[in-house]
Amino acid sequence: MTATMRPAAEAAPAVPAALGRTRDTVQPALREAVGRLDETSRAISAYHLGWTEADGTPVSGNGGKAVRPALAVLSALAAGAPAETGVPGAVAVELVHNFSLVHDDLMDGDTERRHRPTVWALWGAPAAILTGDAMLALAQEVVLDSGSPHAIPAARLLSETTRRLIHGQVLDVQFEQRDDVTLPECLSMAGGKTGALLSGSAAIGAVLAGAPAETVDALAVFGEEVGLAFQLVDDVLGIWGDAAVTGKPVYSDLRARKKSLPVTYAVTHGGAKGRELAEWLAGEETGGAADEAELARVAALVESAGGREWATAEAARRVATAERALSAIPSGPREELIDIARFIVHREA
Amino acid sequence: MTATMRPAAEAAPAVPAALGRTRDTVQPALREAVGRLDETSRAISAYHLGWTEADGTPVSGNGGKAVRPALAVLSALAAGAPAETGVPGAVAVELVHNFSLVHDDLMDGDTERRHRPTVWALWGAPAAILTGDAMLALAQEVVLDSGSPHAIPAARLLSETTRRLIHGQVLDVQFEQRDDVTLPECLSMAGGKTGALLSGSAAIGAVLAGAPAETVDALAVFGEEVGLAFQLVDDVLGIWGDAAVTGKPVYSDLRARKKSLPVTYAVTHGGAKGRELAEWLAGEETGGAADEAELARVAALVESAGGREWATAEAARRVATAERALSAIPSGPREELIDIARFIVHREA
Incomplete structure (x- = not known):
């Protein structure tokens, strides 16, 4: 992975302390909630969440990064409420995710997901x-039971x-059948698939705390913009990411001829190179599987048509907008929210 | 179809007037709610609900029987509230259904469902x-927006x-892989698949009206028991129903070797005949498709092992329990609820 993939061109930041702290706050409530499911759904959920093996054997460790629950808890803190106020929202967004x-x-x-069978x-x-x-x-039940x-x-x-x-997922499915996807449509799809839940996560703690609309809106914008930045970086990694780091095959998104953000930018704004790319994307039915050399050529085409540069710069702009949205939030939670935003946008995998 | 399939051994009752009336009350709100979905989910839902053809052409007529919305509206009336109080609940249970x-x-x-592609x-x-x-x-959104x-x-x-x-659906899927399903387990599965939503439908209007717990509980029991009676009759029809009336092939549930309520009763309470039936059910992997003559023989086996008589009598007992549960409900809504119960339990298809 090269520095150009990181909007701020700096080293990937360390895992923010807030992630571990909020996970410790949220985990017991999440486990209690999952414990309410019927036996089968509970067992399958526990496996999916990384708590058990497929046969039910407990797994040590603490599951995933739990970014969304962390945002929900910090959201309550940003509204001046205790962390506990955000916990039902944190559990709920993790369940929706x-x-x-x-x-x-x-x-x-x-x-496969995270190197385990799905x-x-x-x-x-x-x-x-x-499940x-x-x-x-x-x-929904967890939020309704919050007592808030x-x-x-x-x-x-x-x-x-x-x-x-x-x-967002509906649009993603449709885009597979279309060859005229515009950049605004692609951003709207990414806003649904990635922006919506990060926005909801960043806002729900403040809503549970009864915060004024300006606070809730600022947090919602923060989450939305971070989500789009994340998707832009994810799409860049899906083409140029190091397979050893991303855990996906090299050029995986190109192999699937996915209409990702950099590809859609290149097609719609890349002139002659964009048209060449569009022809290649449309060739799916006749073209068969592309080999490594062909994919390398197409990746270079997306790059020379401006897709990589635009996506990287756009991610940086989104992060800057996200950070500006938090100007009225108290400095403690604000800094932790920004740490998490930088962490998830700058991640390497 | 013979009279033994009707718990009260009477002619199938006419469509209750309350169904048409409540449908007219609920339909505009249901259409408004579906109108909030994204374009694709909205179009597919409108087709599924019988409002349009697959290409979007409007269909005349009024869709399905809308039993659950009718129960929800009558539930509000039973609690002394106006019909409108139950409408958000009616829309919600129809969406969940x-x-x-x-x-x-x-x-x-x-x-296929109702003679149209699924x-x-x-x-x-x-x-x-x-979708x-x-x-x-x-x-959920419709109930949360009710303003109640x-x-x-x-x-x-x-x-x-x-x-x-x-x-209930989780258990149904599991039962396909098991050959030791007990009658209580089978009743519990039917309680989930059919009883739960009829119970929730019959209770939600009263909950929205702020009715006392006794009223809500009585309505919930009513719906639960009607649901089980419905499932018992449905299972009887799935074996002995007239194909021309049910719209399903004759012996359809036997063909699928489904562990329905009459079959499970026969296996677990039918002595030697029950064991013979169990052996036939377990023969799925080796037996291949059964022909008409074999299915007729198995249907007779379920009947002589007591499965048909038990299911029919049990349905009648459940309807009686349902009706008794309504003793404290004002007579107007009570009679309409009972009409609907008899209608859905005694239906021929």
Whole structure:
């Protein structure tokens, strides 16, 4: 991975301390919530969340990075409430995130996630559909049970966030069949798939705390922009990322002829090179599998058509907008939110 | 179809007037809610709900029977509130019902529903998964937006109902792999798949009206028992129903070697005949497709092992329990609830 992939061209930041701290706060509540599921959905969810092996053996360690729960807890702190106020929101956004991963893995036919077999690959499609459905219903329950006097707007935010997330996935599925995707459409899809839930996560703690609209809106914008920056970086890594670091095959997004953000920019703004790229993308049916040399040539085409530079600069602009949105937030939580934003945008895998 | 399939051994009752009336009350709100979905999920939902053809052409007529919305509206009336109080609950339970149909059709591989191609058969598995997900998230939103001071307990009831429904489906999937399903387990599965949502439908209007716990509980028991009676009758029809009336092939549940309620009763309570039936059920892997004569022999075996008589009598007992549960409900809504119960339990298809 080269420095050009990092919007601020600096070394990847260390894991922010807030992530570990909020995970310790949220984990017991998340485990309690998952414990309410029926036995089968509970066992499958525990595996998916990295708590157990497929046979139910407990796994040591603490699961994933839990970025969304951290944002939800910091969101409550940003509104001047204690961390605990944000916990039901943190559990809920983590459940919605994992509902969408379990369904997406099935829809995309992905057999591995984080180097482990996916739920549908182990237990079949019906189990993946039902486990995802159960996690989604549970997420609402956790917010409704929060006891917060602001549970209704928080649950409302959660369901609206979920529908935006689903809409992003709907567009992603449609784009596979289209060869005229515009850059605004592609940004709108990324806003749904990635921006919506990071925005909802960054806002839900403040909503549970009864914060004024300006605070909630500022946090929502922060999360949305961080989500788009994340997706831009992810798309750059999907083409030029180091396979050893990303855990995906080199050129994986090009191999799938995915209409990612840098590719869509290159096609729509890259002149003659963009048209050459569009022709290659449309050649899927006749072209068959592309070999390594061909993919390297196409990656160079996306780059010379400006896709890489634009995506990298756009990610930096989004991060800057995100940070500016937090100007009225107290400095403690603000700095921790910015640390997390930089961490997830600058990550290497 | 013979009279023994009707618990009260009477002619199938006419369509209750309350169904048409409540449908007219609920339809505009349901259409408004579906109108909030993203364009694609909205178009697919409108097709699934019977409002449009697959190409979007509007269909005249009024869609399905809308039993669950009718129960939700009558539930508000039973609590002394106006019909309008139950409408957000009615819309929500209809959305949850249809979320589960769209996902179930995919999981079961069913290509037709009400003589039309199913969503996944027309648009593929990802579209079916995402449309169902969107309807589920929307259902919560409708209750949260109701403006009712009792929106939190109503939304809570909805999510708990949804999780019970999902659990019923989880058990149904598991039972396909098991040959030791007990009658209580089978009743518990039917309680989830059919009882939960009818129970939630019958209770949610009263919850939105802020009715006392005794009223809500009575309505919940009513819906639960009606749901089980419905499932018992449905299972009887799945073996002995007239194909011309049910719209399914004759012996369809036996052909699929489904562990339905009459079959499970026969296996677990039918002595030597039950063991013979169990052996036949277990022969799936080796037996191949059974012909008409074999299925007729197995149907007779279920009947002589007591499965048909038990299921029919049990359905009648459940209806009686349901009706008794309503003793404290004002007579107007009580009679309409009972009409609907008899209608859905005694239906011929």
